[in-house]
Amino acid sequence: MSNQNRVDALVAPKGSLEMLSQDEIYRLSEKSDSLHDLFHRCALAILNCGSDSDDPEAMMDEFDDFEISIIQQERGVKLQLRNAPASAFVDGKMINSVREMLFSVLRDIIFSQHEYILDRGLEHASSDKLTNVVFELLRNANVFRRMQTPDMVVCWGGHSIKRHEYDYTKRVGHELGLRELNICTGCGPGAMKGPMKGAAIAHAKQHIKNGVYLGLTEPGIIAAESPNPIVNQLVILPDIEKRLEAFVRAGHGIIVFPGGAGTAEEILYILGILLHPKNADIPFPLVFSGPKESADYFEQIHAFIGDVLGEEAQSKYRIIVDDEVEVARVMKQGMEAVRQYRKEHKDAFYYNWKLHIPEEFQRPFEPTHERVRQLNLHFDQEVHLLAADLRRAFSSIVAGNVKAQGVACIKEFGPFEIDGDKSLLAKLDALLEAFVAQQRMKLPGTAYVPCYKVITE
Structure with missing residues (x-):
């Protein structure tokens, strides 16, 4: 855990998606993939809940060092967070509602973007x-x-x-x-x-x-x-x-x-x-x-x-x-x-x-x-x-x-x-x-x- 307004953490799912395919993990982890950018932006917004700003560019600039990656383990997946907003944590532990919403982001992006490919398949x-x-x-x-x-x-x-x-x-x-x-x-x-x-x-x-x-x-x-x-x-x-x-x-x-x-x-x-x-x-x-x-x-x-x-x-x-x-x-x-x-x-x-x-x-x-x-x-x-x-x-x-x-x-x-x-x-x-x-x-x-x-x- 870092000081002031940044936290590093390894987060396990709660009440949501626990298993991903290798292809899903690759697309979410590959920084050149649009799915990774979408996941990164949505995850940061969840972790920044309670913010008084309605300027998405300002949020991205403030936390330009934020990183999120998926760790595949035998029992499922975890999320590795670096330089995450400290407001999502209490004494270094992520607030439960934030953790549930974070994995809801993962679930919905995978299902809508990967399963339906909405920007192409429903035209x-x-x-x-x-x-x-x-x-x-x-x-x-x-x-x-x-x-x-x-x-x-x-x-x-x-x-x-x-x-x-x-x-x-x-x-x-x-x-x-x-x-x-x-x-x-x-x-x-x-x-x-x-x-x-x-x-x-x-x-x-x-x-x-x-x-x-x-x-x-x-x-x-x-x-x-x-x-x-x-x-x-x-x-x-x-x-x-x-x-x-x-x-x-x-x-x-x-x-x-x-x-x-x-x-x-x-x-x-x-x-x-x-x-x-x-x-x-x-x-x-x-x-x-x-x-x-x-x-x-x-x-x-x-x-x-x-x-x-x-x-x-x-x-x-x-x-x-x-x-x-x-x-x-x-x-x-x-x-x-x-x-x-x-x-x-x-x-x-x-x-x-x-x-x-x-x-x-x-x-x-x-x-x-x-x-x-x-x-x-x-x-x-x-x-x-x-x-x-x-x-x-x-x-x-x-x-x-x-x-x-x-x-x-x-x-x-x-x-x-x-x-x-x-x-x-x-x-x-x-x-x-x-x-x-x-x-x-x-x-x-x-x-x-x-x-x-x-x-x-």
Whole structure:
């Protein structure tokens, strides 16, 4: 063990992958292989959990001497760590939750990248095939369990939120936990951590020993939003589209807390799906909520949705301000409607097979300047298709803000240019300006330089 903020350690698996093939070990160990780079970046993010930074480049620079390698032994594998962040250890021993998440990284990267070769093998896959892939990724991570009734509440919201907003997410999580509901989030800090923390305390009060705190992330975002230590089930999906599908397939209802571009992306994703005619009769409780100080934020979001997607989209959710008890009650009641529907249609409680997700929401969108300029941001199309491209626009901003590849793209070629219907773009630009003014794009105290330019003239 070294001094100060670095630790060397040999770590054995706990609760995850123990055996690897020789080919898998070679690819993960060979520094020239892309799989090694992916594993290295994700592992460092796990070990750096609890960090106050959302700058992946800064993390990589700070721990540029970090090394991880796989040691093959007769009884399985171990991980050799050198110059690892000391925050992952107590008196030289790795924290158990961190150790489990570290081997979850190994498990998910091996399964998704090695077994499916997702960047090549699914390019022309059907919508049903992609849904089955998401199912298999979650099943491989042991996410599914027997349950008497739907109980998984997905909580979305920003990593960069004010303290009073964070405290409110904890209060909501506490009320959900008291009603024996479980929590799924994007696994990072802020609105992703608060509900889990509140629910964990409530579960302890209710003597619930098997509470679920499911975290779903993806390689491009994990370094900027390192998993919080409350997560007890971590799954790394290959891309944002499969991550978003995993949320709505595994979850039974969604609460949206205040956030920035990533939260807007999530809102447009779920609204685009619920607006599809095939999903008209499928119950899916959706609540927007925050403390009284965030009322203006939700008014802005609500107005934007009405202006660009219409009143039908606004009818798909309910806004509840500063009332954590009512949020939890509404979600609990919504679970009963989900239960009845799943029973009547013989659909599983653990995976929402009946929900129709159009291919426009499933195909990976890797933002480049050309692809962003080609987005169809015009009103002369079906509303769910407009939601799909608006979602891609916000996804591009997230990539330019925090994802390593997107940040590099912005550095080389300048801001993404978002073009389309000028009246629509004026609404979009106003919403984004509000996010910037409210410091929702980056953590407070971090100077924000926009990675986008909305063409309004």
